[in-house]
Amino acid sequence: MSLLIRGGTVVTADQVQRADVLCTGGAIVAVGPKLEAPAGAKVVDAGGQYVMPGGIDPHTHMELPFMGTVASESFLSGTAAALAGGTTMIIDFVIPAPNTSLLSAYDTWRGWAKKACADYSFHVAVTWWSDQVREEMGVLTREKGVNSFKHFMAYKNAIMVADDQMLESFSRCVELGALPTVHAENGEAVYFLQQKYLKMGITGPEGHPLSRPPEVEGEAANRVIKIAALVNSPVYIVHNSCIQSLEAVTRARLDGQRVYGEVLAGHLVVDDSVYRHQDWDFAAAHVMSPPFRSREHREALWKGLQSGNLQTTATDHCCFCAPQKAMGKGDFTRIPNGTGGVEDRMGVLWTTGVNTGKLTMNEFVKVTSTNAAQIFNIYPRKGAIAVGADADIVVWDPKGTRTISAKTHNQNVDFNIFEGMRLTGVPSHTISQGKVVYAGGKLDVVEGAGRYIDRPTFPAVYEAMKKLAEQRAPKPVARH
Ligand code: URQ
Ligand code: ZN
Ligand code: ZN
DSSP states (O other): OEEEEESOEEEOSSOEEEOEEEEETTEEEEEETTOOOOTTOEEEEOTTSEEEEOEEESOBOTTOEETTEEOSOOHHHHHHHHHHTTEEEEEEEEOOOTTSOHHHHHHHHHHHHTTOSSEEEEEEEOOSOSHHHHHHHHHHHHHSOOOEEEEESOOTTTTBOOHHHHHHHHHHHHHHTOEEEEEOOOHHHHHHHHHHHHHTTOOSTTHHHHTSOHHHHHHHHHHHHHHHHHTTOOEEEOOOOSHHHHHHHHHHHHTTOOEEEEEEHHHHHOOGGGGGOSOHHHHHHTOOSSOOOOHHHHHHHHHHHHHTSSOEEEOOBOOOOHHHHGGGTTOGGGSOOOBOOTTTHHHHHIIIIITTTSSOHHHHHIIIIIHHHHHTTOTTTSSOOSTTSBOOEEEEEEEEEEEOOTTTOSSSSSOOTTTTOEEEEEEEEEEETTEEEEETTEEOOOTTOOOBOOOOOOHHHHHHHHHHHHHHOOOOOOOO
8 A cells, every 4th residue: 555645745754845755655756847647646745734754742741650650651552642643652661679680670571662653662660670681681682672771860769770781871871882861860869859849838839849950950861971971971961951961962062072951842832839839739740850940941942952062852652640740748758750752753843843943944854853863873764754664754844723621631630831832834644654644633543563673883973982982991010
């Protein structure tokens, strides 16, 4: 079955061209003006619209067991919601409990993700260290298509790892040609501040941002960047939320260090005043880490995207409904951390980024799709409109509008951090594996149609870093 997307303007990371796109067998087979529709082909009229690579969200947590509950979004509902918003692939997280097997956790998550209706892949978290972890990281890269390992510097007494464990794990990543990624908040400082504010009688959601000021994020970002430099490893910092972490990333990049930075759509637009809202449920619904910040941080993050010091946008889609958030009534440290957005990221970025002139359309494609594909080594299979690429495509109507609301979104959560936001620029069609899965505001997905996407390690990056390390390696003094 062929699909011809006709009459649109193809926008990629580096091009804007009037072209048709022909897809057959789940792949793009031709891109060019005035393509013929093969007999029996389905035709999508993309006149006046943009034809772009489907979005890649490199940071989601579907069905995550966390803080005594399980995230409300499943791999099926979450990937369906992603498709409705123009995102055609997610990279989720396998998060083993400390002292448990990474491989068996990987198998568990693979089982949960079988129901996905769009393509997906997994980062695997290193939540403890031992020879077993070292060995299993090797199996995961050699046999399971994993090329990135996550490290949480926050969440003390849960999944937090210490500096020595990151030094070991990052060194192992370099041996394997895998990329360490990091949640950078100083977990000891957060824990200390949490106890301090609880003792002061601050038990509501307003305590959350107080216990996670930008300084504890900036310190951790800087520390982990230095750790990576010590072992000649690249590093990817997830959800940079503040000036302090952005400055750490920028400083390192200016110093020629291979550091990548991600920013969440939420951190670009949501203000920290939400935590001081009169309504407990409203404030608690915004509890996620790092917390939403004040205006100056948001403005800096936009500059981080514009300057290229931040390369990817994500959502950290990790949903908890009001009854789950209420587990933290009387103690904000027990409010399950996480908010949604997988359906809204592309529309929010277009409306607040492209329509305001902050981002060109090409930069929009870079930060919503292509950069993530390249950093996580699945380009040009993903993140491209090119012959041979997967036919994961979004037909974007720049004049289309939508008002975001939990009442109408496809996400399985009773709250939306972008509630009421008026989008201009929305998908008219989403194509996954060459099939129209979203059109006319309606989803047409198949449970289990999503595929697990292997991500090979990237020798080129590590060859370069090994050469650099050899150049810089000190030599023993020859004493006669
Ligand atoms: O920290 C994360 O990325 C996970 C546990 C989702 N929750 C959050 O608050 N960001
Ligand atoms: Zn995180
Ligand atoms: Zn996360």
